[in-house]
Amino acid sequence: MNSDDIKSFWKNPAVRKHMAFIGSKGGKAKAVPEAILEWKVKRGSGVRATISARDRGWLRAFKSKHRGFIGVCVTLAFGARQEMKWEFV
Numbered sequence: 893m894n895s896d897d898i899k900s901f902w903k904n905p906a907v908r909k910h911m912a913f914i915g916s917k918g919g920k921a922k923a924v925p926e927a928i929l930e931w932k933v934k935r936g937s938g939v940r941a942t943i944s945a946r947d948r949g950w951l952r953a954f955k956s957k958h959r960g961f962i963g964v965c966v967t968l969a970f971g972a973r974q975e976m977k978w979e980f981v
Contacts, residue, residue: 907933927962928954934969941967941975951981 909932912925930947934940943965951963963981968974 906935924958924961926960927964929964929966931966932968934967935971937971939969939971941969941977943967943977943979948979948981955981 909930911929911931913927913929914924915922915926928951930944930951932944932947944967947965951965955961955963964978965981966976966978968976
């Protein structure tokens with residue numbers, strides 16, 4: 893990531909990313925992630941931190957098929973107030 897990428901990241905009013913945590917067994921990466929973190933950043937005067945129903949839904953569906961999986965949704969809001977909401981799925 894270069895400095896232009898970083899500037900663009902902070903100017904964008906909405907950022908959506910996810911991070912997968914993949915374990916290993918016997919030196920080989922597992923095919924299914926052990927955890928996924930879905931995060932959103934919202935910017936603007938009237939934004940609120942809310943959990944995405946779409947993220948919650950697909951993480952729950954994934955969890956129902958993969959025992960031991962952990963899903964986490966996080967939203968940060970930078971508006972008139974700064975808020976953060978998160979939940980395990």
